[in-house]
Amino acid sequence: MIYWELFVEFLRVGLFSFGGGHAALPFLYNISEFKQWYTIQQLTDMIAMGSVVPGAFGVNVAAFAGFSTAGVFGALIAVTALIAPSFIIAVAISGVLVKFKKNAYVIAIINVLKPVSCGLLAAVGAQIFVDSVNNLFGALLLGILLLIYFYRKRTPVFVLGVSAIAGLAAGLLQLI
Amino acid sequence: MFNKRGLFCHAKPAPAKRTMFRIFLTFARIGLMLFGGGNVVLPVAQKQLEGLVKPKQLCEFYAVARSLPGIVAPNFAALAGYKLGRLPGALAAVLGLVLPPVALIVLLAAGFDSIIYLKFVQSIFWGIGIGVVMLIFMGVQDIWETSVEDRFSFILFFAAFVMLAGFRVPPSAIVMMAIMFAVAMQMKSEEGAK
Numbered sequence: 001m002i003y004w005e006l007f008v009e010f011l012r013v014g015l016f017s018f019g020g021g022h023a024a025l026p027f028l029y030n031i032s033e034f035k036q037w038y039t040i041q042q043l044t045d046m047i048a049m050g051s052v053v054p055g056a057f058g059v060n061v062a063a064f065a066g067f068s069t070a071g072v073f074g075a076l077i078a079v080t081a082l083i084a085p086s087f088i089i090a091v092a093i094s095g096v097l098v099k100f101k102k103n104a105y106v107i108a109i110i111n112v113l114k115p116v117s118c119g120l121l122a123a124v125g126a127q128i129f130v131d132s133v134n135n136l137f138g139a140l141l142l143g144i145l146l147l148i149y150f151y152r153k154r155t156p157v158f159v160l161g162v163s164a165i166a167g168l169a170a171g172l173l174q175l176i
Numbered sequence: 177m178f179n180k181r182g183l184f185c186h187a188k189p190a191p192a193k194r195t196m197f198r199i200f201l202t203f204a205r206i207g208l209m210l211f212g213g214g215n216v217v218l219p220v221a222q223k224q225l226e227g228l229v230k231p232k233q234l235c236e237f238y239a240v241a242r243s244l245p246g247i248v249a250p251n252f253a254a255l256a257g258y259k260l261g262r263l264p265g266a267l268a269a270v271l272g273l274v275l276p277p278v279a280l281i282v283l284l285a286a287g288f289d290s291i292i293y294l295k296f297v298q299s300i301f302w303g304i305g306i307g308v309v310m311l312i313f314m315g316v317q318d319i320w321e322t323s324v325e326d327r328f329s330f331i332l333f334f335a336a337f338v339m340l341a342g343f344r345v346p347p348s349a350i351v352m353m354a355i356m357f358a359v360a361m362q363m364k365s366e367e368g369a370k
C-alpha cells in the first residue's frame with residue numbers, strides 16, 4: 001500500500017537525516033531514484049517551492065513529495081513520519097538536555113556526521129547540476145549567479161527570482 | 177462587584193485548553209515567519225517567546241535540536257513546546273509550526289500541476305532549476321564552513337560524496353556507517369585514555 005510505503009520511507013528520512021536545512025535532500029533524492037514516485041526534475045521544482053514558502057525547508061519539501069506521490073493524505077503522512085522519530089527523542093531527552101549535549105558519544109557522532117551530510121548534499125547538488133544545466137545558456141546563468149553570490153551573499157528568494165526571470169527571458173528569446 | 181483583586185484572580189490561572197491553543201498560535205506565527213529555511217528559527221522564536229522562555233535556554237534548545245536527527249525547526253519547537261506545556265505543549269508547538277506551511281505547500285502543489293504544461297511556465301522552471309543548483313551550492317558552503325576543517329573531516333566529506341554520487345549507496349546506510357565509525361573511534365580513544 002502506497003501510504004504505508006510512504007510512511008516507512010519518510011520515517012527513514014526523519015531518523016537518519018542530520019544537520020538541518022538541506023539534510024533531508026539526499027534522502028529525497030534516493031527515494032526518487034529507487035521508488036520512482038517523482039523524477040529528479042520534479043524534486044528540483046519541489047526544492048524551489050520549499051525554499052519560497054515560509055516554514056522549515058525540509059518539512060516543506062517532504063510535504064510536496066508526499067503530495068506528488070499520494071495527494072493531500074500523502075503529504076500529511078510524509079510530514080508526520082518525517083517529524084515523529086525526532087519528536088519522540090526530543091520529548092524523551094528533554095529532562096536531561098545538558099547531559100545529552102555534553103555526552104562524549106553524542107559529540108563524536110555529530111562531529112563525524114557534519115562533514116558526511118555535507119558530502120551527501122554535495123552529491124545531490126552534482127546530480128541536479130547534471131540534470132538542470134543542460135545547455136550553454138544554463139551554464140552562463142549559473143556562472144552569473146555564482147558571481148553575484150561571491151560579490152555579496154543573497155537570499156534563496158533572490159536567487160530563485162533572478163533565475164526565474166532569466167528562464168522566462170530565455171524562453172521568450174528561444175535560447176532554450 | 178468587580179474589584180482589581182477579583183479581576184486579577186480571574187485572569188491568572190488560564191484554562192489548559194486555551195494555553196495549548198495559544199502555544200499553537202504562537203508557533204504558527206513563528207512557522208510563517210521562517211523565510212529561507214529553518215535556521216532562522218532561533219532569532220524569530222527569541223522574539224516571539226519573549227518573557228515565556230529565557231533566550232539563553234532557547235539557544236540551548238537550538239543546539240540540541242541541531243544534534244537530533246530530522247528537521248531542526250520542528251525539533252526546536254518540540255523542545256520549547258515541552259518546556260511550555262509538557263507533552264501537549266510539545267504537540268501543539270510542532271503542529272502550529274508545521275501545519276500552515278504544509279497547507280500552503282499543498283495548495284501550491286495542487287495548482288502547480290495545472291500550470292506546468294504552459295510553455296512560459298516551463299521556461300521559468302527551467303531557470304529555477306539552475307537557481308536550485310545555486311541554492312544547494314549555498315547549502316553545501318554553509319555546512320562546509322563549520323564542518324570541513326581538517327584533513328580528517330575532508331576525507332569524511334569526500335567518502336560520503338563518492339558513496340552517494342558514484343556508488344548510489346542509500347544515504348541511510350551511509351549515515352549508519354558514519355555513526356558506527358564515530359562510536360568505535362570514541363570507544364578507542366576512551367580506552368587509550370585509561
